[in-house]
Amino acid sequence: MTEKATPSSEAIKAWARLMRVSRQLMESAEEALKAAGLPPLAWYDVLHELAEAGEGGLRPFQLIERTLFAQYNISRLLARLEADRLVEKLPVADDGRGQTIRITANGRETRRQMWAVYGRSIAELVGAKLSGEELTMVSALLGRLRQPPASD
Amino acid sequence: MTEKATPSSEAIKAWARLMRVSRQLMESAEEALKAAGLPPLAWYDVLHELAEAGEGGLRPFQLIERTLFAQYNISRLLARLEADRLVEKLPVADDGRGQTIRITANGRETRRQMWAVYGRSIAELVGAKLSGEELTMVSALLGRLRQPPASD
DNA sequence: TGACGATAAATGCATATGCATCTACATAGA
DNA sequence: TCTATGTAGATGCATATGCATTTATCGTCA
Incomplete structure (x- = not known):
C-alpha cells in the first residue's frame, strides 16, 4: 500500500554508507586480530556468547x-573450536540428539587476548570518532533497522 | 597518547549494532535477489560502477x-560477468598489461532488473523505517567512521 | 639498449561457505 | 507399540574466498 518500490536518495545514501562503512570497519578489526596472530572475529562472537553463558554452556x-x-556454519566452527581446545562438547542428559557447548579455561584466555585487540579496534575505529551522545544516537537509529523489528 | 585501549559501553553498543544490522540487511537484500532469480549483490556493485562509467568503461x-x-576477487568476478555476457573485456591501447571493462547492453538490462528488486529492498528495509532527516543523520554519522577518514 | 623494480591481472592451492541431504533422537497420534 | 512428523546436528559436494605466486608489460635509470 504505502510500499515504495523506489528508495529516496537519502535512503540510498544511508544504505550505501552502512554497507561500506560496516565492511571497512569489520575488515580493519579482522586485520588487527590477524596481525596479532589471533583467530578471526567469528570465533570471538562464539567465545563471547559462551563466556556470558557461564558453566551451563x-x-x-x-x-x-x-x-x-547458519546452522552448518556453527557446526563447523564449533568443530574447529573444539579441535583447538577452546570449547568442549558435553552430552545433554534429557536430549540424546543434542550437546552442550562449554567454553574451556583455554577458551576464556583466548577470548581475553582477542578482546585486548578487538576492544582497542572498537575504541579507535568508533569510540574515538564520535561522542558518547552521537554513539548512542547511532545505536538508536540502527536499532530501528533491525530484522525483525525488535522492542529493546 | 589519548588512545584508549578499552572502548566505552556506548562504543561497544554502536559497534555491535552496526555489525549486526548491516549483516542482517545485507542478507535480506541478498535473499530478495536470489528469490527473484537474480545474481548476488556483488555483481550489482560492479555493474553499477560500470554503468556509471559509461562507454569508456x-x-x-x-x-x-x-x-x-580484493584484486583476485575482481579478477574472478569479471571472468564470471564476461562468461554471462554482462561485460566485455577490451585491450587497452597504451598499456599492454591492462584491459578495459565495459558493460554490455545485456549487463545494463540485468542491472536494471536487479535494481528493481534491490531498490525495493532498500526502500523497505531502510527508507520505510527512518525519516529523511534521520537517514541523513545516519549517513553523516557513519561518514565520520570511514576508513580512511575522508572529507566529503 | 638492457637490467631492474613496479604495476596489472590471472591462477594454483588450501580453506571456507552454501546448499541439500542425512543420521539420530524426540514427540505425537493411531 | 508402531508410525509419521519434527528437531538437533553433521556432512558430501559444488562453489567461493584468501593467500601467495606467476606472467606479462611498464617505466626508469645506467
Whole structure:
C-alpha cells in the first residue's frame, strides 16, 4: 500500500554508507586480530556468547539464535573450536540428539587476548570518532533497522 | 597518547549494532535477489560502477578502488560477468598489461532488473523505517567512521 | 639498449561457505 | 507399540574466498 518500490536518495545514501562503512570497519578489526596472530572475529562472537553463558554452556541451536551464523556454519566452527581446545562438547542428559557447548579455561584466555585487540579496534575505529551522545544516537537509529523489528 | 585501549559501553553498543544490522540487511537484500532469480549483490556493485562509467568503461584496478573487492576477487568476478555476457573485456591501447571493462547492453538490462528488486529492498528495509532527516543523520554519522577518514 | 623494480591481472592451492541431504533422537497420534 | 512428523546436528559436494605466486608489460635509470 504505502510500499515504495523506489528508495529516496537519502535512503540510498544511508544504505550505501552502512554497507561500506560496516565492511571497512569489520575488515580493519579482522586485520588487527590477524596481525596479532589471533583467530578471526567469528570465533570471538562464539567465545563471547559462551563466556556470558557461564558453566551451563549453550546448545548449538542457542548459539544460532544469538548470533547470525547458519546452522552448518556453527557446526563447523564449533568443530574447529573444539579441535583447538577452546570449547568442549558435553552430552545433554534429557536430549540424546543434542550437546552442550562449554567454553574451556583455554577458551576464556583466548577470548581475553582477542578482546585486548578487538576492544582497542572498537575504541579507535568508533569510540574515538564520535561522542558518547552521537554513539548512542547511532545505536538508536540502527536499532530501528533491525530484522525483525525488535522492542529493546 | 589519548588512545584508549578499552572502548566505552556506548562504543561497544554502536559497534555491535552496526555489525549486526548491516549483516542482517545485507542478507535480506541478498535473499530478495536470489528469490527473484537474480545474481548476488556483488555483481550489482560492479555493474553499477560500470554503468556509471559509461562507454569508456573502467580498468579492473579502478573497480578495485571504487569497490571494496580484493584484486583476485575482481579478477574472478569479471571472468564470471564476461562468461554471462554482462561485460566485455577490451585491450587497452597504451598499456599492454591492462584491459578495459565495459558493460554490455545485456549487463545494463540485468542491472536494471536487479535494481528493481534491490531498490525495493532498500526502500523497505531502510527508507520505510527512518525519516529523511534521520537517514541523513545516519549517513553523516557513519561518514565520520570511514576508513580512511575522508572529507566529503 | 638492457637490467631492474613496479604495476596489472590471472591462477594454483588450501580453506571456507552454501546448499541439500542425512543420521539420530524426540514427540505425537493411531 | 508402531508410525509419521519434527528437531538437533553433521556432512558430501559444488562453489567461493584468501593467500601467495606467476606472467606479462611498464617505466626508469645506467
